[in-house]
Amino acid sequence: MSSENQATREANQEFISKKQRLFSPMAETSSNGSAAAASVTLIPEDHLFSILLLLPVESILCFAMTCKKLKSLAYSDSLWESICKRDWGHIPVDSLKGSNRLHQFPWKKLYHQVYLLDSVFCTRLLSHKNPDAVLEILPCPRASHSLNLVSGCLVLFGGGCEGGRHCDDTWVAYIGNDFKRKLNWQKIASGIPSGRFGHSCIVINDSLILFGGINDHGARQNDTWIGRLTLHDRSGSITLSWRLLDITSTAPPPRGAHACCSLNNKRMVIHGGIGLSGLRLGDTWILNLSEDLCFGRWAQVVVDQNCPPSRSGHTLTHIGGEQTILFGGRGVGYEVLHDVWLLDGATSSDEEGNWRWRQVLFELHSVPRGFDLPRVGHSASLIIGRRLLIYGGEDSNRRRKDDFWVLDIGSMVNGVYRKMWRRVESEGERPNCRSFHGGCVDDSGRFLYVHGGMVDGVIQPSDPSGLRFDGESFVVEVVVLQQP
C-alpha cells in the first residue's frame, strides 16, 4: 500500500511539475492552519487580474499600495488596458490604440487623464474652399441647424440664418479617421428636406433620421426624413439621398426646438419643444424603425405624474443601455432650467414598453459655480469615460456661454451628487460664447465637433441684441496625447 501510495505521490508530483509551478515556497506559510492569511502572491497573475477587474479603480489602487511587488503587478499596462475597456468600452480604447501607437502612452496614465478631465483642448477648423465650386463655397452662418457625424462625414443641414430665414441645404465634410484641421465642405442637396430650423437629427448606422422643425413662415413640421449616406471609396465622393420615411402610425404633433437622441442605433426618442400654438410641450415619443429602415412607427411614451416639465431648447443624450439623460432648456414661464432627468427603458422588452422618467435630484448651490449651470440652446454629448460634455448655450438673460461642464454619469448613478457636476477649463483657441450651435461626437468619444450657432455681436458684445450667426467650426479634444 505504502509503495503504491508513494508511486501515486511521485506521479502526482511529476504531474504538478509538468504543469506550471504556480506555488512558491511561501505556500507553506499560508497553510499552517492558523488564522494567518493566504499570501495573495501565490495566486497566478491572470487570476489575480480577473479579481482586480471586478473591482472599482480605487480598490485596485488600494491593492497596489500594499507592497512593491503588488504595485508593479497592479500597474501592469495590460491590466490597465483591460480596465479602460471595461470602463469606457472597446471603441474608445481601439481608437486610442490607433493614435497612441507613436506615443506609447501608458494606459494607466490615459485612464488617469480621462478620469480627471481637467481641461479640453479646442482647435478652430479651417474651412477649405472647394476650387470647383462656382458660387456657394461654404455653408452660410447659421444656428439651430443639425450637425451629425455619419460614416466619418460631418453632415450639416438646415438651420436659421441672417434675417430669420431658414436654410434647406445639406453639406458634408469628410473627416475620416485622421484628425485634420481642414474641413472640405461640399453642398450635396438643397430643398429636400424642406427648409427648417430647430429640427432634430440623429444617426442610425449610415443613415440620418430627421424630425420636425420650424420654417421661416412659422410653420411647425412633424415629418420624419431619412438620409442615407454613401462614401464612394474609389472616387472619394459622398452621396446623401433624403426621402420621407414611411410612418405606419400617428406622428407626434408638429414642433420645433425639441430634444432628441438615438437609442442603441435603432430608435429615436424626442421630448418637448414648441408646438403649434407656440406652447412648450412635455411629451415623449419613441420612433421604432424597421430593420431595413424603410418603415417607422412613432409611439408616445405613457408617463405618470413624475416626468420632466414642458420645455424647449434642451438636450437628450443617450448614455448606453436603454438610458437617456435630459438636461436644461427653457420652461413654460420662459425660465432657463438646470434639472436633470433620466429616461429609463431597462424594464421594457417590447417597443411600447415600460419607459420611466426619473429626476436626478441635486442641489445647485452645492455645485461649485453652479449658478452658471442653467442653460438653453447648449450641446450635451456623451464622451469617453461615461460623461456628458456640455458646452455653450445661454442663460435667462440671453447671455451666451463659452464654458464646458461635465456631468459624471458614474457619480450620478451611484448617488455621489457632490462629484456629479464639474466645470472644465478649455485650452487652445477659445470657441467663443455661443448658443444653438450644432455639436456631435465621434464614435470614440474623444472629439466633439461644434459648428455655427449664435455668437456675440461685434459692436456691442454685452447687448443681447448684439448677436450674429456664426459659420465657424471647432473640434474639442477630450484626451490629448502628449509625451509624458
Place this chain on the structure above:
Amino acid sequence: MAAETGTPTTLTLKSNDDELFSVAESAAILSVTIRNMVEDGCAGGVIPLDNVDGKTLASVITYMNGISAIPADEEKKKSYRDKFLSDKDFETLADMVLAANYLNMSCLMDAVSAKIAQVMEKKSVGWVRRKFGIENDYTPEEEAAVKEEHKWTFEGVETDDDN
C-alpha cells in the same frame, strides 16, 4: 479504471495535513487536475493534494458534491454557488482561491474571485495587507509618495473595515 465497471467509483483524497476524504469520482472530476490524474491512471490509491489543507478540502468537497447533484441548470448552479460562498470568511475564500487554482476548477475559481472582489471593495490598504498576509515593504516616504500618486481616485471614498 473507474468508468469500466459501471458502478460509482469513490476516490480517496488526502490533504496536506493528512486528512483523508472519500468522494465520488463523478464529483471529484470537476477538478481538471484530479480528472487528468484519473485519466492518466494515477488515481488508484489515495490521491495526495499537497497544496490543500483539510479544512479547505472539506469545503471544496462539499462544493463538488453539491454542484454535481444539480442538473444542467446554470440558474440553479449559480444560486447554489452564491449560497455556498455566502457564509465563508475572507481567510477561507483566500484559501479556496488557491485550492481552486491548484485543482483547476474554473467555475469555483470564478465564483470565489467574484466573492473576494465583493469583500475587498471599499476596504483600506491596511485591511487588504492584513487579510492577504502582505508584508509592507515600503519606507514611510515611499508609502506617502504612492499615496499621493493615488489621491485622485480616493477622493470621497470611505472604507468600511469592519471585517
